[in-house]
Amino acid sequence: MSGAASVERVKDRATGLDKFVLREARGSSVEVYLYGGQVTFWKNNFGQQLLFVSNKATFKPRKAVRGGIQICFPQLGNHGVLEQHGFARNRFWSVDESPPPFPVATSNCHIDLILKSSPEDLKIWPHSYEFRLRVALTPRGDLILTSRIKNISSDSKPFQFTFAYHTYFSVSDISEVRVEGLETLDYLDNLQSRKRFTEQGDAVVFESEVDKVYLSAPPKVVVIDHEKKRTFVLRKEGLPDVVVWNPWDKKDEEYKSMLCVGAAAIEKPVTLKPGEEWIGKQEISAVPSSYSSGQLDPELIRRMHTI
Numbered sequence: 001m002s003g004a005a006s007v008e009r010v011k012d013r014a015t016g017l018d019k020f021v022l023r024e025a026r027g028s029s030v031e032v033y034l035y036g037g038q039v040t041f042w043k044n045n046f047g048q049q050l051l052f053v054s055n056k057a058t059f060k061p062r063k064a065v066r067g068g069i070q071i072c073f074p075q076l077g078n079h080g081v082l083e084q085h086g087f088a089r090n091r092f093w094s095v096d097e098s099p100p101p102f103p104v105a106t107s108n109c110h111i112d113l114i115l116k117s118s119p120e121d122l123k124i125w126p127h128s129y130e131f132r133l134r135v136a137l138t139p140r141g142d143l144i145l146t147s148r149i150k151n152i153s154s155d156s157k158p159f160q161f162t163f164a165y166h167t168y169f170s171v172s173d174i175s176e177v178r179v180e181g182l183e184t185l186d187y188l189d190n191l192q193s194r195k196r197f198t199e200q201g202d203a204v205v206f207e208s209e210v211d212k213v214y215l216s217a218p219p220k221v222v223v224i225d226h227e228k229k230r231t232f233v234l235r236k237e238g239l240p241d242v243v244v245w246n247p248w249d250k251k252d253e254e255y256k257s258m259l260c261v262g263a264a265a266i267e268k269p270v271t272l273k274p275g276e277e278w279i280g281k282q283e284i285s286a287v288p289s290s291y292s293s294g295q296l297d298p299e300l301i302r303r304m305h306t307i
């Protein structure tokens with residue numbers, strides 16, 4: 001561990017659940033629960049929470065925690081035989097004490113978690129897997145989630161899954177936010193029975209409920225929050241699609257200060273043969289921005305090129 005970075009296991013007083021707190025020397029921090037392998041807090045160097053967690057979020061197993069970054073596996077949405085967004089977000093994960101060598105760069109300040117097929121889950125999803133999740137915080141406060149999923153079946157059967165990092169960003173006001181990087185892409189509209197359309201605007205903006213899956217998106221997508229003068233830069237690897245969801249007035253008013261944008265693999269489910277491993281990575285940065293007349297500020301341009 002470099003400098004004053006630390007990783008601490010604590011029992012959350014309010015929820016009674018075990019979580020890990022990752023802290024970096026310059027002040028940024030992350031909280032990740034064993035329940036769901038779910039990141040609930042991601043704070044910048046000034047202690048500002050960058051993720052949305054609903055005021056009504058219950059931390060009561062087996063309900064999903066509403067907010068943060070949900071791990072949706074082995075199914076996204078309700079298109080399949082499993083519960084909405086799969087079961088991984090409703091299970092207790094364990095600490096992965098001795099993970100195999102890590103194939104991609106992350107950061108020294110990290111925690112490794114693991115979820116394995118339980119006898120109970122094998123009844124609803126009859127596939128043996130190991131799901132390793134590394135949650136890492138970089139010295140400058142970027143949050144990197146890396147998932148490694150391996151088929152460990154002893155038979156010769158492959159399995160398939162869909163996946164998403166269902167990431168609830170905290171925003172000032174959804175109507176002041178735009179998402180860039182998805183323009184001209186095809187998307188599946190969950191509000192229209194998953195029909196396929198092509199994005200027409202020069203950015204995604206929000207004037208009503210949005211629930212879409214953008215297909216084969218570029219490796220970098222940005223969420224620009226004019227009012228907060230903050231831009232989230234999301235980079236992804238191994239995850240072709242991007243989920244964009246805001247319920248507008250279908251849920252509480254508080255959801256107007258939330259935008260869910262997350263890297264995903266949905267249109268083409270991932271297939272793993274026994275012994276095969278899949279890797280999907282999402283890296284997010286929060287940078288100060290001023291965005292007017294199409295001009296990004298120099299700091300953002302610098303960060304976007306160096307990330």
Ligand SMILES: O=P(O)(O)OC[C@H]1O[C@@H](O)[C@H](O)[C@@H](O)[C@@H]1O
Pocket residue numbers: 064077084085190211243245
């Ligand atoms: O309430 P949940 O199960 O966490 O899901 C939240 C939303 O997640 C989105 O990905 C779905 O497309 C929405 O339909 C759903 O409402």
